[in-house]
Amino acid sequence: MAKVIAVNISEKKGEIKHPIEKGFFKENHGLVGDAHAGNWHRQVSLLGNESIEKMKNLGMEGLCTGKFAENLTTEGICLYELPVGTKLKIGEVVMEVTQIGKECHVGCQIRQLAGDCIMPREGIFTKILTEGWIKSGDEIQVI
Secondary structure (H helix, E strand, O other): OOEEEEEEEOOOOOOOOEEEOEEEEEOOOEEOOOOOOOOOOOOEEEEEHHHHHHHHHOOOOOOOOOOOOOOEEEEOOOHHHOOOOOEEEEOOEEEEEEEEOOOOOOOOHHHHHHOOOOHHHHOEEEEEEEOEEEEOOOEEEEO
16 A cells, blocks of 8 residues: 655655654645645655655655655555646645656755655655545545
């Protein structure tokens, strides 16, 4: 079963996110209180724990959920293989995949701290279609 293992938030872009118990994901906005939220195509970022484990296996230490600035850390689903346009239901929320990967910006705190960033290769971005709450442990369904 694919599921959420962490909901993460930060107040500034480019910073490591910290876990929260649950988050409210607003339609056409994203995670309320998060720096990346807004009316654009990259409202919510997702990264698989499997991707984080790849970095750990390369010898990177101190990696944990939120370290790559992802809003949702997942498990049991290969996110970067989902085509753009795929709809996901997580908790009460329905979201649509809008982008696979991204360009890493200059001065990225994550790259500086970790030496590399897997987010540009394996992270995905979504927009919120139906708002609601997401918490750790919520099942991820492709709809």
